[in-house]
Amino acid sequence: MKYPPRRAATCGCGYLAAFLTLLLVASLQIQYHHLKVDLGRSDFDAATATQRRREGGRRGGGSAGRWSRKTGAEGLPRGIVETSSDMYLRPLWDSAGAATKTSAKSKNDRYKALLAMAVGIEQMQNVDTMARKFLNESYTVMLFHYDGNVDGWRGLEWSDKAIHVLAPNQTKWWFAKRFLHPSVVAIYDFIFLWDEDLGVEKFDPRRYLDIMVSEGLEITQPALDPDLSTDIHHRITIRNKMTKVHRRVYDNRPSMNCSDDSKGPPCTGWVEGMAPVFSRAAWKCVWHLIQNDLIHGWGLDMKLGYCAQGDRAEKVGVIDSEYVVHQGIPSLGGPSHTSKIPRRSLDLRTQIRRKSSAELEKFKERWDKAVREDDEWLDPFEA
Template structure:
């Protein structure tokens, strides 16, 4: 019986050449047929570099050592070094895709529980801002808010904003934007206007900044505290005795916190390279931001007249994992503390290695 079945199977199907299979045109959609026709026409074109015979262009022999690594065989005119996050159409002329190009980028790292607060925050940013949301709980607000349909959503479970920033905000990806806001989700923005904030940042030539913080129980640093006697910006302050070895150094100057920083394009290019791949909380980064601009005590400041409120929502702690019977947030807190020490050690060791090499 097995032989008979095998025989009938063998004779029931004609032999097929593995080198080429021609399928009936009826299974192609009109789109597929059009694309195939366009490809055929493209092969008939005569390219300047067509050094071979027939319709197949020969590969030109090019080597440009100044091109980016891996792209040395490309002519410089086709190399695109930077990109952007502009949303484009699938139809029409590429040059007509964008009626208006956003000048600035604002990112929030968000969870579903803070969607109401994020809605209020995003409404403070005009059409000059591209909105990018990093979702740490996998829940994306696509239909509830009109602005969400135009925003970019990236969802990866249980990650922090600095993990996202390192992987999705490479300086060559966000090079189109003059300023990049990298903000937390728990900020009260009743007294904040993004356009006015940008105007002051430009006027006072700040490369790294943040809005002033309304004093509350969560306030830690005097530098970022909103000062009612200041109409515009602050660049220095007085801290507790012994906290500042130099009035031009953090936390008395050249300092903003990591909850709501605003970076110029040039400053972000430096800061991005300081973010460590495996240190996800960004602790200690605020004290090192001054390395990205010079003179730091003049280029880093707080915009007092546009202030925010840190609501201290413990949302990130809920993304931890309970170990040894302890609450999930305790593990997150402990990791924050250990990362601060690790970052300080790495930076100090990198400095030592550099100067040792210079002397040697």
């Protein structure tokens, strides 16, 4: 008996074989593409490594002179990279005029300095006096407005020369962490991070910086006039009329016991957070010390000496010959100086005080935890 040919089965096997062949080809093409990309990356890495070695050879082979692409600018040619910024205002017109004149004038100064303050409209008159002193020396002034009022400052003749930043109810440490990154302020030799309630009648910023440089200081503050200041918390900040600079205080009280044997804060190597002045190198370290969420800055003053670029007992000091008056005027959460103190203001000040104290404890805990967990870090001031 004869049977008919079995065409259907043969046809189905052909379609299946063709599909599998196409799938295999597609898979091989995808693998080849990934391999090509990986090889390209390897070639690029090798090329950039070779270029770095060549650049190092041209500069003497030392690692200190090498330019690193690992800054987020890996995809850019070297010559186009700007690694820092400044606070010079650049007008929309006359590009060869005001901006150029400002830059040229600043280049002729002995130092470049930035005064940054958190301010409210209630202290405008006092801030006006402070800002004029710094602007007269061609220093930059940056105002952090915590009360939301920027327009109220427009009437001052120097207002358009200052940098204005607004964020309601924030402290100077909050502003500094977000707007004074070391790369942004790298052009400045010194950073003044001051409170708004300082009297500067007897203060000259240029002479102050001359003393800071001649004494080899990296972190300083002006001394406080004990006769006129209304709010002095620490004896080391009191002006010594017999000296130009002092780096330590002597106190025989059991709670302090500060002597020549004292090696750290608050007896030596310490300034208060009210009116600190930082060198460029010190600020690069201090910026990293400021915590994002601990905005009152309590506890920072006790650790600033770790950023002093050396022995804090020598590199940190209080400058006596250029002193200020601390007026002790409440700012954030405080009442207007022209009105009676309302109950709400008292409640806000109490809450701020409690939050500040809580942040102090958190900062201490974080420092202790960081020290425990970093096996490679050695405390340079450990007894």
